[in-house]
Amino acid sequence: MKYHFIYALLVCTTLLTCMTSCSDYVDLGLPSGTQWKRTNEKGGIYTYNQAIQHFEKNLPTKEQWEELKNECDWKKTDKGFKVIGPNNNYIILPACGYSDWNHVIHEEGVEGNYWSATLDSEDYAWYIYFTDVVYFSYDSRSYGLSVRLVK
Numbered sequence: 059m060k061y062h063f064i065y066a067l068l069v070c071t072t073l074l075t076c077m078t079s080c081s082d083y084v085d086l087g088l089p090s091g092t093q094w095k096r097t098n099e100k101g102g103i104y105t106y107n108q109a110i111q112h113f114e115k116n117l118p119t120k121e122q123w124e125e126l127k128n129e130c131d132w133k134k135t136d137k138g139f140k141v142i143g144p145n146n147n148y149i150i151l152p153a154c155g156y157s158d159w160n161h162v163i164h165e166e167g168v169e170g171n172y173w174s175a176t177l178d179s180e181d182y183a184w185y186i187y188f189t190d191v192v193y194f195s196y197d198s199r200s201y202g203l204s205v206r207l208v209k
Contacts, residue, residue, distance in 0.1 A: 083209055086143025088129050092122050094141075094149050095207040103157050106183045106199035109173045116207040120176035120184040120194065127192050138170050139188060149206075153188070157202030171203040 083093040099113065109117055118126075131142040138152040155166035169189045176184045178196035185203055187193045 084147050084149050085145070086130060086147050086149070087145030088125055088143060090122070090125055092118070092125065092208050094126070096149060098152065098154065099205040099207065102204070103154065103163065103202035104173070104205050105202055106173055109205050110175065113205060113207055114175065116209060117173060117175040117205065118208045120174040122208055123172070123174050123186045123194070127186070132192055134190060137167065139192070151188070151206065154204045159200055161202065172206055173203045
């Protein structure tokens with residue numbers, strides 16, 4: 059009986075640990091409560107229209123990216139940025155580059171470009187961009203950029 063209790067306690071502890079640390083999303087302790095996915099979406103690089111078609115409700119807005127930029131500590135790594143939240147949880151944003159209209163990838167390993175769900179105009183959408191520092195800009199929706207989701 060004693061061993062069954064210890065085994066059950068071990069299983070429950072393991073499940074609880076995995077539920078808090080093995081989730082696909084990370085709570086960074088942001089004021090909005092937004093949770094960020096641990097990894098980029100498979101498939102790599104998407105045009106804005108593809109990103110909206112596949113991930114619309116979970117594609118972060120420009121405001122959510124701004125909160126991430128302003129509330130977190132961004133540490134440059136050799137592959138992108140480690141973004142550390144107020145509660146010390148973190149995500150890694152790789153520098154995956156971007157693709158042009160001809161689907162040629164540029165600046166892979168040098169810069170990161172991530173779509174937001176926020177349009178600037180009919181033909182342009184906002185995105186976050188980084189090399190050594192982090193910027194916001196808008197560009198043609200036909201470019202291919204990385205996608206990181208939120209919930």
